[in-house]
Amino acid sequence: MKLNKSNVTHLPEKKGIERKWWLIDASDLVLGRLATKVSGILRGKDHPYYTPFFDCGDFVIVINAKKVKLTGGKEEQKLYYRHSGYRGGLKEISYQHMMATHPERIVLHAVKGMLPKNKLSYKLLTKLKVYPDDKHRHAAQKPELLKI
Numbered sequence: 001m002k003l004n005k006s007n008v009t010h011l012p013e014k015k016g017i018e019r020k021w022w023l024i025d026a027s028d029l030v031l032g033r034l035a036t037k038v039s040g041i042l043r044g045k046d047h048p049y050y051t052p053f054f055d056c057g058d059f060v061i062v063i064n065a066k067k068v069k070l071t072g073g074k075e076e077q078k079l080y081y082r083h084s085g086y087r088g089g090l091k092e093i094s095y096q097h098m099m100a101t102h103p104e105r106i107v108l109h110a111v112k113g114m115l116p117k118n119k120l121s122y123k124l125l126t127k128l129k130v131y132p133d134d135k136h137r138h139a140a141q142k143p144e145l146l147k148i
Contacts, residue, residue, distance in 0.1 A: 012049040012056055019127075020058045021143035025134075026107065027067035029148060034068065035110035037148050042115070042124045052116075055123055061143050062130045066103035070095070080109065104130040 022041060026034055044050050044057035070078065078095040098106055107130045115121040129138060 010049075011051060011054065017049075017056050021061065021138065021141040022058055022146045023061045023063065023136075023143035024146050024148060025064055026062050027064040029068055031068050031070055031106065031110050034062070034148065035107065035114050038062065038107075038111050038128065039114040041146075042111070042127055053120065055120060057124060057127065059127045059141070059143075060129070061136050061138050062104075062107055062128070063134050063136055064132075065107045065130050066099065066132045068103075068107060080105075103132045 024034070024038065038060050040046060041060050042057045043052075044055070047056055049056060075095055080093045080095070080098055082091050082093075083089050084091065095106070108125070108128065111128060112121065112125060115124055129136065
């Protein structure tokens with residue numbers, strides 16, 4: 001079979017991709033809907049040159065992570081798990097305790113769960129910046145406000 005330009009898949013070049021910075025205010029947003037939107041932006045699904053195995057997404061800054069909401073009775077029921085690696089080393093933390101100590105980890109955990117489970121997800125998570133209040137240190141990048 002002879003290859004010509006009509007049957008070759010186009011792949012974007014790394015240096016040809018222009019990455020934007022987006023600012024999302026998470027106050028009074030539902031956690032799952034916020035995480036879905038953020039994961040799509042991180043992967044680049046809103047670009048015409050989206051490729052599933054290629055990092056072509058933008059940077060995302062999420063502020064006011066401590067004001068994110070959960071629906072139903074999940075605020076009392078939701079638990080976060082981690083394991084130390086030793087026998088009997090399973091730790092569980094409630095949503096209220098996590099919100100009181102590290103509210104940015106709640107958004108990070110939700111977005112991580114919506115990304116593919118491979119090496120690409122670690123690279124995508126480095127483009128996500130989450131802050132518990134409205135102060136962030138990325139003013140030099142001139143992020144654009146994204147309404148959800």
